[in-house]
Amino acid sequence: MATIEKLFQPVQEKLDDTGNKVTVVGVGQVGMAAVFSMITQGVTNNIAMVDVMADKLKGELMDLQHGSAFMRNVKIQASTDYSISAGSKICVVTAGVRQREGESRLDLVQRNTDVLKIIIPQLVKHSPDTILIIASNPVDILTYVSWKLSGLPKHRVIGSGTNLDSARFRYLLSEKLGIATTSCHGYIIGEHGDSSVPVWSGVNIAGVRLSDLNQKIGSDSDPENWKETHTMVVKSAYEVIKLKGYTSWAIGLSLSQLARAILSNANSVHAVSTYLKGEHDINDEVFLSLPCVLGRSGVCDVIRQPLTQTERSQLHQSADLMAKVQAGIKF
Numbered sequence: 095m096a097t098i099e100k101l102f103q104p105v106q107e108k109l110d111d112t113g114n115k116v117t118v119v120g121v122g123q124v125g126m127a128a129v130f131s132m133i134t135q136g137v138t139n140n141i142a143m144v145d146v147m148a149d150k151l152k153g154e155l156m157d158l159q160h161g162s163a164f165m166r167n168v169k170i171q172a173s174t175d176y177s178i179s180a181g182s183k184i185c186v187v188t189a190g191v192r193q194r195e196g197e198s199r200l201d202l203v204q205r206n207t208d209v210l211k212i213i214i215p216q217l218v219k220h221s222p223d224t225i226l227i228i229a230s231n232p233v234d235i236l237t238y239v240s241w242k243l244s245g246l247p248k249h250r251v252i253g254s255g256t257n258l259d260s261a262r263f264r265y266l267l268s269e270k271l272g273i274a275t276t277s278c279h280g281y282i283i284g285e286h287g288d289s290s291v292p293v294w295s296g297v298n299i300a301g302v303r304l305s306d307l308n309q310k311i312g313s314d315s316d317p318e319n320w321k322e323t324h325t326m327v328v329k330s331a332y333e334v335i336k337l338k339g340y341t342s343w344a345i346g347l348s349l350s351q352l353a354r355a356i357l358s359n360a361n362s363v364h365a366v367s368t369y370l371k372g373e374h375d376i377n378d379e380v381f382l383s384l385p386c387v388l389g390r391s392g393v394c395d396v397i398r399q400p401l402t403q404t405e406r407s408q409l410h411q412s413a414d415l416m417a418k419v420q421a422g423i424k425f
């Protein structure tokens with residue numbers, strides 16, 4: 095009798111499904127930061143990683159598996175073959191080319207659309223019930239592209255959007271005010287990146303709206319120049335890229351937070367890129383960020399956030415830009 099047979103008295107076949115499987119496509123800086131955040135924060139214990147680089151995949155897989163004893167019973171798989179993604183509740187897409195120093199996110203559109211043409215049909219084929227979370231840039235446009243390519247209902251295709259911008263904003267507010275980031279409430283909506291819109295009218299600490307204390311907050315005529323905080327958010331990705339070559343930890347944590355909201359059916363509110371037609375009188379089929387309620391089925395509600403005239407027109411400008419860029423995409 096073999097050792098294994100001596101050890102086990104079989105009772106029934108083990109099930110493969112943990113109920114919380116997540117596939118991450120792209121094991122670059124962003125993908126690996128997302129994987130590491132999700133498995134160390136206990137968001138999932140079943141990760142599949144897909145990339146085109148077989149050696150990199152194997153190296154990352156082995157390195158993570160060697161950490162198994164320090165994790166919570168995580169099953170990790172990696173392959174260039176999408177069949178390992180089968181049965182994923184969430185597929186996070188971080189594959190693609192990233193911004194070079196000085197390159198705008200919009201410059202990446204066609205290059206990354208071509209990458210998605212390969213990836214999205216494979217993911218949907220193996221996990222028809224999945225929810226897609228797109229992180230690849232330009233994220234709002236690529237979320238639209240993924241929605242088109244996937245054929246999934248709009249509530250199941252989500253872009254990481256301004257969840258990261260909002261986190262950066264809250265951190266910078268916290269530095270200015272000397273209190274914890276988690277106690278600074280505020281949302282950046284619209285386009286992830288250069289034309290994002292800070293909703294100053296809603297920024298508050300314990301319900302105290304800063305716009306009630308400073309009516310000019312966020313405007314050019316504000317003598318305290320709070321607008322600078324948002325300018326720093328916009329510049330921050332470029333600065334990090336200049337300093338370390340890429341951004342990873344914050345976006346990895348942001349993706350992990352979104353995955354947790356969905357897998358745990360949290361109904362928590364996050365600024366994510368979602369189908370915008372019909373919201374705030376936007377008539378184009380574009381994806382931009384608004385605060386959304388996220389649960390097991392994806393986006394459940396969009397929060398009807400009151401916007402000032404300026405915030406509204408900034409959102410419309412972004413929507414116009416998205417529609418214009420989308421019109422030039424070759425599918």
Ligand code: 6V0
Nearest residue numbers: 120121122123124145146189190191192193229230231345
């Ligand atoms: P990276 O480190 O170059 O990793 C990209 C990975 O994608 C590599 O491992 C590639 O091999 C892989 N890849 C390329 N083509 C394919 C394909 N056809 N199939 C499978 N895998 C493929 O880039 P990094 O991880 O730094 O960035 C990835 C993407 O995330 C870029 O588009 C960034 O611009 C974007 N980011 C988005 C952020 C957000 O807030 N949404 C934040 C940071 C970066």
